Amino acid sequence: MKTFALLLLCWLAPLAAADAPGAAETAYAKGDYAGAVELWSKEIRAEGVTAARLAALGNAEWRLGRKGRAMVCWERALLIDPRDPVANAGIKHGLDAGGVDRPKPTAVEEYAAFLTADLWLLLAVASFWTAVLCVAVPRLRGRAASEGNQWTRVVALTLLALCFPGLWGSRSLDARAVIRKPEVSLRLTPTQLGEPMSGVSEGDVVRTERPLNGHMRVRTADGKTGWVRAGEIEAVRGPGLPADLDQKAAP
């Protein structure tokens, strides 16, 4: 019992701890957003990605006017923690006042946003195995299933059924990207001379469909479809920090 209590304490300790503001937070509070970006980026590289760090980095990027990087940070923060308040507030601010567009989430996506993709998958796998073992164990033991076993089966199968839309919605949420270049044209065809149809601006979130010839077919928030160059967008699902698109490839 003592051991269990100790473990629980260790688990909850970080939640209760009220850390003193770090150098990055201080820089952000003083308006040194470039310094805050540098410090948070260093922190993420050294200590790993968390939703809160990404959301904070997104805020600093937004303050610097880099909408594309900021949206990437916030969207990735929401992939880790769909209810992160800072990231949600940042996206809401970008949509309402920042001139950024984002496809309205479908009902399934809103449902999926209740948990992360990994949690949906873990829940589905756990409920599936519970149901399988509830069926298999009594057979292996050569005994009839107890009433508790029957109830467990029902609960597990119900959970499994509830997980399917979550998994589907998570998959749909993953198939999105953020426009990273200012003034990107949606082209009619995936070619160098493809005719520009309409424009999308930096920070807009688009749904991605299929790649072809170095381009990606995308659908914007207002339903327009077209092709953009693969280098003009960055997928929402990706490594923690936004990609540096100006960096040249190593020879």
Added chain:
Amino acid sequence: MRRLLSLCVVLCLGLLARAEDRVSWEITPRVTAPGQPFRLQIMVESDIVLGAAQFISREIKPPRGMALRLSGQLIRPDSNEATFNFSGVAPEQLGEHVIPSFNLRFARKVVLVPEIRLRVSDQVTYRREAQARAELVLPDRVFYVGELIRGAIRMRGGENEAVVASYGLESLAEGFSMAVTAERQALPDELGQGLQTTFDLTPIREGAGEFSLNGIMLVQSGETGVFNQGGRDRPFAFRRRLTVAHVPERGRPPEWNGAIGRFVAEGLQISKDKPEVGEPIRLRAILTGDGNLDRILPPELKGDETWDVLPATERRRHAEDQRMFVYTLVPRLPGKLRTPAVRLAAFDPATKTFSRLEFKPLEITVTGNAPAQVDLVTADPAAPVAAQPKPATGLATPEPNRSSPFFRGSPEGSLGDAAGFWSANATVLGLVVAATTVTGILGYLAAHPEIRRRRRARALMRAALAEAEACRRRGDARGFAVAVVRGLQAGVAARLDAEDQAMTQSDVERVLPDADRARLDGLFLRAQADRFAPAPPLAAAGDADADLALLRRLLATR
């Protein structure tokens, strides 16, 4: 004294004189008809032991049009004689043909063979159809660079000989690339017995070039015996001077892209007949015919205001003599569109003319909106500007140290993308299903013991049946009865859920109600007469077939 001295001088001269090599040859027949097979025999006699000669085929140079092959050399150990046999086919040209002088290289010396002459005359009676012969099938015309020329060597059997195999095909083609397409195929029925080897020739430069083909066919004559198996090698050699030119520039259409031959535009295929504006589809143009399909450059398709064309990737099917050109098309406008025209030109080497081919365009319905559509803005400039309430938004204060126990992870990849996740789950699921199935089967067998008991009983009855058959063949009446009764007891015991040994005639009757009681009594009496006391003399044996039929009936009962 003088006579003795002269005799000694003669003897010494005889000893000191160097013995000369004697070489003779014989051709059979001495005079041949054009294309007639012949045999050449060369005999060498020397003053030393000769052994085997080497590199003979390299040394001997038959004249143009003559095929010659070493069939074998006869050498006896410790002998100063050697015989060489060649088989050959006379040239088609009349006159005297000379095989130039050449060397026979033995281990210890080189022997010069003088030139050999063969006379070819049309006065010789020779029926070409009687013998096996080889023919070269190649068009007799000017060829063109890049053309695909299909040729063949037909090895046709004769009235007295059949061609059974061929080997050793060698070719020399200056300015050509050659590829054998099929070897030793049976000839078509109308050409009679024989084999053929087909090949493709492609001229690669302009000018005149020598083309030669050599090989050997194995022929079998009708006469066979203990010492004559009837099989013999027969060489063939062809030399042809071929002239190659470039495809004429005069009258050459601009869209000609290297096609030489006769082709047919089979048609166009599309991957989707109702695409959206901007949605790529695949267009396949299928070309068939006889010609250099592999060397044709894909026709260029240019994009226009209705279609955008992407770089093509193509697939070829060699087996069906067809070529496929593939393009990716992207529609730019909605409505009913026709696919871009795919055109090419081909040069026919037989008629020396160019022809144009065009694939019939397909009609496609493109859905979606035109890209140039502009939404008109209707606004009244005089209208007062409505004050839009600005939404209350703003960035929240960052809390980089906030953490949640449930929401941890990386946005880079989900758990489902992890290597081994799905395979591990599938493996464990398979194991659980297998274990459950095995447990279920074992449980069922445990719940129904009669299955195993009846199975065992059937095995015992089969063994008893076999033993009874064996006893009957041996004439062992008691053993026969014991085996039959043992089988009946095993079968009946499984039915009545009792012990085998306790089964009597009455029990057998319960299972087989129509069994003959008297027969059962006799059977049991013969089998168990010595159970409690010495056996009395054997009663007369009953009908063994009927006893066995009883056992078989019990075995067949389910």
